[in-house]
Structure formats: C-alpha cells, structure tokens
Amino acid sequence: MWLGIVIGNVWCTKKVSALTGQTFLLVAPEGHQGPALVCADQAGAGPGDRVLVTRGSGARVAAGESIPVDAAVVGIVDRVEQ
Numbered sequence: 301m302w303l304g305i306v307i308g309n310v311w312c313t314k315k316v317s318a319l320t321g322q323t324f325l326l327v328a329p330e331g332h333q334g335p336a337l338v339c340a341d342q343a344g345a346g347p348g349d350r351v352l353v354t355r356g357s358g359a360r361v362a363a364g365e366s367i368p369v370d371a372a373v374v375g376i377v378d379r380v381e382q
Contacts, residue, residue: 301358303330303377306349310338318367325373327353339371350377 310324323341328334330350337353340363345351352375354362359372 301352301354301374303380304328304337304339304351304353305330306345306347306351306373307336308347316368319369322363322367322369325351327351327371327373337371339373340367340369341373343373343376345373345376351375352377 304327306325307328308326310326312319312324325339325341325345326336327339328336339353340359342362343351351373353371354374355371359369360367362372362374363369
C-alpha cells in the first residue's frame with residue numbers, strides 16, 4: 301500500500317458492465333515521483349484528500365472479486381505519525 305493525494309476525477313461513459321457503479325479517482329503518489337494512477341474509490345474520497353491506495357489482488361478484493369481493477373482507494377488518511 302502507499303499514500304497518495306487525489307488530484308482529480310475520472311469519468312467513463314462507456315465501460316464494461318462489471319465497472320458499473322464504480323467511482324474512479326486520479327491519485328498522485330505522495331512523497332516521490334511517479335505517474336498518477338486511476339483508482340477505484342472504495343472510501344468516498346474526493347479531490348485534495350490524502351488516501352491509502354492498494355494495488356493488485358488487494359485492490360480486487362476491496363472492489364469485489366469480479367471487478368477488473370488494479371488500484372483502489374481503501375482509506376482516507378487523517379494523519380501520519382513518524
């Protein structure tokens with residue numbers, strides 16, 4: 301898992317039926333360079349939120365076993381202590 305910042309929404313008017321009802325967000329990784337990812341939102345996040353993202357099989361579990369996603373927002377972060 302990694303931390304990211306929601307930088308936008310992604311809208312899809314045409315998609316496979318398994319994605320119906322999913323909300324998609326564009327999330328930039330926090331603290332390092334890298335491309336932003338399109339993530340299925342499972343936590344109700346929005347632009348500007350700091351979020352917890354999981355990828356791969358963890359994302360599929362979070363979204364539902366028949367949902368074809370590779371990245372999912374699974375939490376909205378309140379704070380991080382180091």
